[in-house]
Amino acid sequence: MPGTFFGFNTALRGMQAQQRGIYTTSHNIANANTEGYTRQRVVLATLPAYPVPSMNHPGGTGWQIGTGVFSQETRRLREEFLDSQIRRETGSLGQWEQVQDVLKQVEIVFNEPSDTGFNTMLSQFWASWQELSKYAESSPVRTTVVETANALAEAFRHSAAQLNQIKDDIDQTIELKVKEVNSLAQQVADLNGQIKNIIAAGDQPNDLMDQRDLLLDRLSKIIDFTITTSSNGTITITLGGGGNLVEGIDGSTIHELQSSGSAVSWVEATQPALNISNGELFGLQKAKSEVDTYLTNLDTLAGELATAVNNIHTSGDDLSGTGGENFFVANGGGPITAGNIQVNPNIKTNVTKIAAASSGGGPGDGSNALAIAQLQHELIPGLSNTTFDDYYKNFTAKLGVDAHEAVRMTTNQGVLVDQLTNRKESISGVSLDEEMASMLQYQRAYEAAARMITTLDSMLDKIINGMGVTR
Amino acid sequence: MRVTNRMLNNNVIRNINRNLEIMSRTQEQMSSGKAVSRPSDDPIVVARVLAFKTSIAANDQYKKNMEDARGWLDASERALDMATATLQRARELAVYGANGTMPDESMEALAAEVDQLIDEMVQIGNTSYGGRFLFAGTDTPEAPFERITDNTDPEFPVKYNGDTQKLDWEVAPQVTITVNENGKYVFNQAIDTNGDNTADKGIFKLLYELYEALKNHNNTQVSNTLGQFDQAIDHILDIRATLGARSNRLEMATSRLDDTQIGLTKTMSKLEDIDLAETVMNYKNQENVYRASLATGAMVLQPSLIDYLR
Numbered sequence: 001m002p003g004t005f006f007g008f009n010t011a012l013r014g015m016q017a018q019q020r021g022i023y024t025t026s027h028n029i030a031n032a033n034t035e036g037y038t039r040q041r042v043v044l045a046t047l048p049a050y051p052v053p054s055m056n057h058p059g060g061t062g063w064q065i066g067t068g069v070f071s072q073e074t075r076r077l078r079e080e081f082l083d084s085q086i087r088r089e090t091g092s093l094g095q096w097e098q099v100q101d102v103l104k105q106v107e108i109v110f111n112e113p114s115d116t117g118f119n120t121m122l123s124q125f126w127a128s129w130q131e132l133s134k135y136a137e138s139s140p141v142r143t144t145v146v147e148t149a150n151a152l153a154e155a156f157r158h159s160a161a162q163l164n165q166i167k168d169d170i171d172q173t174i175e176l177k178v179k180e181v182n183s184l185a186q187q188v189a190d191l192n193g194q195i196k197n198i199i200a201a202g203d204q205p206n207d208l209m210d211q212r213d214l215l216l217d218r219l220s221k222i223i224d225f226t227i228t229t230s231s232n233g234t235i236t237i238t239l240g241g242g243g244n245l246v247e248g249i250d251g252s253t254i255h256e257l258q259s260s261g262s263a264v265s266w267v268e269a270t271q272p273a274l275n276i277s278n279g280e281l282f283g284l285q286k287a288k289s290e291v292d293t294y295l296t297n298l299d300t301l302a303g304e305l306a307t308a309v310n311n312i313h314t315s316g317d318d319l320s321g322t323g324g325e326n327f328f329v330a331n332g333g334g335p336i337t338a339g340n341i342q343v344n345p346n347i348k349t350n351v352t353k354i355a356a357a358s359s360g361g362g363p364g365d366g367s368n369a370l371a372i373a374q375l376q377h378e379l380i381p382g383l384s385n386t387t388f389d390d391y392y393k394n395f396t397a398k399l400g401v402d403a404h405e406a407v408r409m410t411t412n413q414g415v416l417v418d419q420l421t422n423r424k425e426s427i428s429g430v431s432l433d434e435e436m437a438s439m440l441q442y443q444r445a446y447e448a449a450a451r452m453i454t455t456l457d458s459m460l461d462k463i464i465n466g467m468g469v470t471r
Numbered sequence: 472m473r474v475t476n477r478m479l480n481n482n483v484i485r486n487i488n489r490n491l492e493i494m495s496r497t498q499e500q501m502s503s504g505k506a507v508s509r510p511s512d513d514p515i516v517v518a519r520v521l522a523f524k525t526s527i528a529a530n531d532q533y534k535k536n537m538e539d540a541r542g543w544l545d546a547s548e549r550a551l552d553m554a555t556a557t558l559q560r561a562r563e564l565a566v567y568g569a570n571g572t573m574p575d576e577s578m579e580a581l582a583a584e585v586d587q588l589i590d591e592m593v594q595i596g597n598t599s600y601g602g603r604f605l606f607a608g609t610d611t612p613e614a615p616f617e618r619i620t621d622n623t624d625p626e627f628p629v630k631y632n633g634d635t636q637k638l639d640w641e642v643a644p645q646v647t648i649t650v651n652e653n654g655k656y657v658f659n660q661a662i663d664t665n666g667d668n669t670a671d672k673g674i675f676k677l678l679y680e681l682y683e684a685l686k687n688h689n690n691t692q693v694s695n696t697l698g699q700f701d702q703a704i705d706h707i708l709d710i711r712a713t714l715g716a717r718s719n720r721l722e723m724a725t726s727r728l729d730d731t732q733i734g735l736t737k738t739m740s741k742l743e744d745i746d747l748a749e750t751v752m753n754y755k756n757q758e759n760v761y762r763a764s765l766a767t768g769a770m771v772l773q774p775s776l777i778d779y780l781r
Binding site for chain 1: 515531540608636640775
């Protein structure tokens with residue numbers, strides 16, 4: 001037979017275990033809206049049974065009596081496979097979001113279709129030369145040509161400046177993101193240290209692990225990485241290329257990243273070469289190279305246009321019968337690009353210098369102007385044998401397709417991440433209904449265990465106060 | 472599947488956001504009247520719209536060129552109409568002058584009129600249109616014909632100051648039309664005197680010859696000019712016919728281009744412009760969906776077990 005007071009302990013343990021359960025329920029409810037929180041559950045287990053010794057079985061093999069409950073651990077309900085999936089897809093989402101963001105800005109730069117975009121300006125440019133071909137001697141028409149060409153050159157310069165601004169902004173964003181990676185790495189390292197200590201003490205640092213997972217989720221949006229967990233509870237973050245951002249075993253060592261322009265590298269030269277293939281940093285680098293492409297296209301367009309116009313212009317005669325100068329020149333010298341194209345200042349100040357006539361033609365001769373206007377339909381070898389208009393349209397169409405793809409990918413990735421997050425939430429999220437039900441469950445079990453004490457007490461009352469007492 | 476409160480929350484927010492986004496897109500279409508406002512909305516449509524815009528702008532310019540060319544051609548034609556009338560008057564005078572019975576004073580009066588006709592012909596040769604001389608070749612700012620008194624000058628009695636270059640205007644891609652006839656050809660290469668198919672005599676010279684013959688009372692010489700006047704009138708008529716044909720061709724091309732423009736504009740409008748009724752209806756549908764998602768949200772988010780536990 002167990003001792004007289006045996007049941008008290010069982011009941012007490014029952015109360016304690018249910019109490020722990022109710023505290024955890026309370027913790028869950030309190031954190032129902034905490035980002036990154038994983039619901040926790042107390043894992044209850046029966047205590048080792050007490051083998052009751054008996055007359056013919058002194059070793060206690062006769063019958064056993066349960067000694068109640070204990071709470072084994074408070075466990076996080078989480079599926080790690082989902083974490084890695086979510087992080088990968090979040091990285092893709094981050095990548096496409098950045099590309100989309102940048103391309104939307106590029107779309108605003110080109111501002112098509114509109115009445116103020118390049119397409120319209122080019123049309124107006126050709127039209128002005130057509131007009132000049134008819135009214136070669138007219139000063140107002142000459143002024144129109146200069147003004148229209150000037151507006152076109154300004155549009156080139158403005159767009160080039162804006163694209164360069166976008167590139168600078170990308171570099172700055174990359175710098176900020178790299179700082180964020182370093183800061184996240186530092187926070188993970190700090191948490192690694194705390195988690196290691198708590199685990200060493202035999203406890204379960206659930207909330208700290210939640211925090212660390214949340215940091216990893218944030219990090220996954222910026223850059224791609226793999227993690228390995230060591231037995232002491234710390235994690236190692238390895239970036240593409242093989243270098244460790246956070247060293248797991250000792251917990252708190254980190255290796256920082258640095259950026260220069262759009263290039264990202266390790267601060268320490270001894271680290272293996274970095275190879276970023278996903279996340280916002282990758283998206284930003286990709287977007288910048290696309291912006292570069294558009295800028296190069298624009299430069300090519302401006303350069304070829306200037307060359308073609310100049311070639312014809314210099315072969316003609318101006319109003320005073322003198323040979324034509326270059327119509328377009330580079331501001332500051334060098335080859336003509338979208339960033340420096342301008343109408344020759346000599347022509348701007350003196351419109352009679354426009355060489356509308358072919359060599360030897362009279363003042364009314366607009367055949368050179370017509371030759372320039374006819375460039376509109378000419379296939380230009382430097383533009384892969386397309387016309388100026390088509391070349392521009394082609395890269396606008398490419399911009400549209402690229403931006404469209406970025407929007408589509410961002411939407412798709414968003415849906416994917418949402419779905420995965422829902423699945424994660426389905427496992428790890430707090431359901432208030434559920435918590436209320438388990439609250440009642442724990443409450444009732446606690447009440448029953450307490451009642452057990454009352455019952456035992458009244459039993460003892462019988463023994464102590466009621467037994468063998470006679471009046 | 473286990474459903475948590477946060478999932479419901481997230482779903483409601485996501486749906487509301489998505490519906491709002493769709494609505495804002497439709498709103499943008501309604502306020503701009505355009506189905507596409509940036510290349511990524513529909514890259515293919517935008518590329519086509521841009522191509523249409525370029526074509527329409529180029530065609531507008533060609534139309535303008537054709538109208539201007541017609542103006543020029545018609546003005547030249549009108550001037551040459553007057554030239555024909557002048558030549559016919561001169562021929563009439565020559566017919567009178569060829570009559571041997573005419574008294575000397577009358578011959579001199581005729582000569583005086585011919586002298587006036589030379590001046591008038593110079594004026595016709597100097598016809599300007601919009602401040603530009605029609606028959607000056609490419610030297611349009613300068614009056615091409617000038618009466619001179621130096622009779623040793625090979626160009627006597629009227630000097631041509633223009634050039635013989637053409638004014639070619641573009642009326643369709645790579646298609647140009649010559650809008651001018653230079654004065655040298657019109658007035659100075661009118662008559663073939665020796666039958667070698669090369670016009671070697673000009674109208675001014677012919678008129679001056681008539682003037683001289685009348686002044687010198689030389690009936691035979693006067694009568695000799697008659698055939699040359701016929702040639703000169705034919706020459707001018709030929710040019711007028713060419714100008715008229717060119718003008719007609721332009722008129723037809725213009726009306727054809729008008730049709731093309733209407734077609735292009737229609738197609739572009741189909742691509743680019745929204746059907747307002749349809750868009751408004753879409754918007755109303757989207758608004759209903761949005762309202763429904765709000766209402767659903769309000770219903771879904773309210774109840775929980777907490778409401779029933781007392």
